Amino acid sequence: MRYAAPPKPRGSAGGGAGGAEKQRLRASGGSEERGACRHRRAALQPSGVRLSVRPPRIGGGPAAEPMQPRSERPAGRTQSPEHGSPGPAPEAAPPPPPPPQPAAPEAERARPRQARPTGPMEGAVQLLSREGHTVSHNSKRHYHDAFVAMSRMRQRGLLCDIVLHVAAKEIRAHKVVLASCSPYFHAMFTNEMSESRQTHVTLHDIDPQALDQLVQFAYTAEIVVGEGNVQTLLPAASLLQLNGVRDACCKFLLSQLDPSNCLGIRGFADTHSCSDLLKAAHRYVLQHFVDVAKTEEFMLLPLKQVLELVSSDSLNVPSEEDVYRAVLSWVKHDVDARRQHVPRLMKCVRLPLLSRDFLLGHVDAESLVRHHPDCKDLLIEALKFHLLPEQRGVLGTSRTRPRRCEGAGPVLFAVGGGSLFAIHGDCEAYDTRADRWHVVASMSTRRARVGVAAVGNRLYAVGGYDGTSDLATVESYDPVTNTWQPEVSMGTRRSCLGVAALHGLLYAAGGYDGASCLNSAERYDPLTGTWTSIAAMSTRRRYVRVAMLDGNLYAVGGYDSASHLATVEKYEPQTPHPGVESCTWRRREAGSGSAPSPSLHRR
DSSP: OOOOOOOOOSSTTOSHHHHHHHHHHHHTTTHHHHHHHHHHHHHHSOTTOOOOOOOOOSTTOOOOOOOOOGGGSOSSOOOOTTSSSOOSOOSSOOOOOOOOOOOOOHHHHHSOOOOOOOOTTSSSOOOOOOTTOOOOOOOTTHHHHHHHHHHHHHHHTOSOOEEEEETTEEEEEOHHHHHHHOHHHHHHHHSSOGGGGOSEEEOOSSOHHHHHHHHHHHHHSOOOOOTTTHHHHHHHHHHHTOHHHHHHHHHHHHHTOOTTTHHHHHHHHHHTTOHHHHHHHHHHHHHTHHHHTTSHHHHTOOHHHHHHHHTOTTOOOSOHHHHHHHHHHHHHHTHHHHGGGHHHHHHHSOGGGSOHHHIIIIITTOHHHHTOHHHHHHHHHHHHHHHOGGGHHHHOOGGGSOOOOTTOOOEEEEEOOBOSSOBOOOEEEEETTTTEEEEEOOOSSOOBSOEEEEETTEEEEEOOBOSSSBOOOEEEEETTTTEEEEEOOOSSOOBSOEEEEETTEEEEEOOBOSSSBOOOEEEEETTTTEEEEEOOOSSOOBSOEEEEETTEEEEEOOBOSSSBOOOEEEEOSSSOOOEEEOOSSOOTTOOOOOOSSSOOOOO
8 A cells, every 4th residue: 555755844043034934823813834734634644545534614704725645736835925925936937727617606616415316335235145034023111001000191181172061060171092992082072063162071970970981991091999989980981982981880889789789780780871781780679589578778769669579470489478478568668659569469468379368368358449339359269269170271260370490490309219129219400501410308218119299399209108008298408598388198008109290289199008019099278288199091091191281181001900001081170070081002101201392302
């Protein structure tokens, strides 16, 4: 690499010329000297390397002229006309100065300089990668951080463009945040409503504290629902159409259901159109009616709601006596104003399902019932239902239909059984909805070859064999209390008998009494607790199966101590004389059953 040697200074030995030159340089502010220094530094750089150094301005004067190459610079030095006497004559005449360049137009001087285009490797990085390969970035905290920042801005009042006025409270917020979370605010701020152009909006029919909590929820997505704010928060969330908060309020109320508040929650849900909560609260009232009827909320119900409850088929009550007592308690809570409603209420009470003793000892003795002609007719209807059991199929009305608890699915029971050497009274129940068996209370007596049927909400175990003798005893199972209770015994010992229920009565036919096969039959009325003999079958039958169909009873097959039977007999309660029909198949210990509805499931 070649370097150019710097030129030697002239007149360094002192003298007038050298001194005058130094004075001239000092007077010019050293600009020429600095120019010479720059020239010398440039000459020391390697060839092919360019350095651009802009000298600082001194005193606001004009910048120094760019340095010329050595070959173009004048050989001697001359003094500027404004400084003293000229220096020594140059060795050669300097070339004439270049002609002055015309001044650029004003627009040309104002035009910004164009950036020099860079090459492919200048200012950019070239990557060798697979074609189409990209990297995706997804920040899961971006939304959270953004809303946290906006919440802090709201607290400081930064960039807030809306102020909500509720009563004496002012709530600052951002329209875009409120509109993005609430359809109510979205319609207010985006449609042609006057509020869309205002910075102050007044809201009515909403709790100030609830609104403040909901605005805060729009920024933080967090809210606490409790007993102290749920009754104001749910209406406010419904108004602003914040369905998530509304559902959270309903979930909280659902978890708080109790006999003491379920009626109030049901009414609250109805007022604010919370359909799921309304249905759940109504089911709870029906399931726990006995306890609900003792509360102050029940006593304050209007007539329409009381009628709705006591007329429901899904009312869960151990006995119709509980319904009767609940109705009378409601009337007596304000007897002067409610006395007139007794007939309408008694039409919803299923008096025929009450026992005869209760009808005569309590209903007929009640002055509120006795003094109304309509109530007397209802009492006569109930007593006739008891006195004419064979006519119950004709006398049947909605008041004679047993109630069925809502939500309780069909249950299959396995009762007693065993062998000749091991007879037991254990019982199991199969829940068709849960698809599982579970053990229930055992019978008080061991029974094999027992007859079983259901009347109303109770299961009856009739007769059977205990390993020693044939039985005439009867007991019934209450699924609500999970207990067996003794009932009135039959008039005849029976095992291997057929049992069925028809019109609220229990029928027992045939069987074996320990000595011979039987063709006799008898009927039990659970309401009166009495057994009554009915017409006997034309054939003795044990291991007979009895089923109900279309208001009639059918005795199918069996064994007459000599042969297995293929005959069927039909019993008509209105004309109690059995007739005989042929059966085209022979069956030992024939089984029979009937389906009350077209949907029959096999397992």
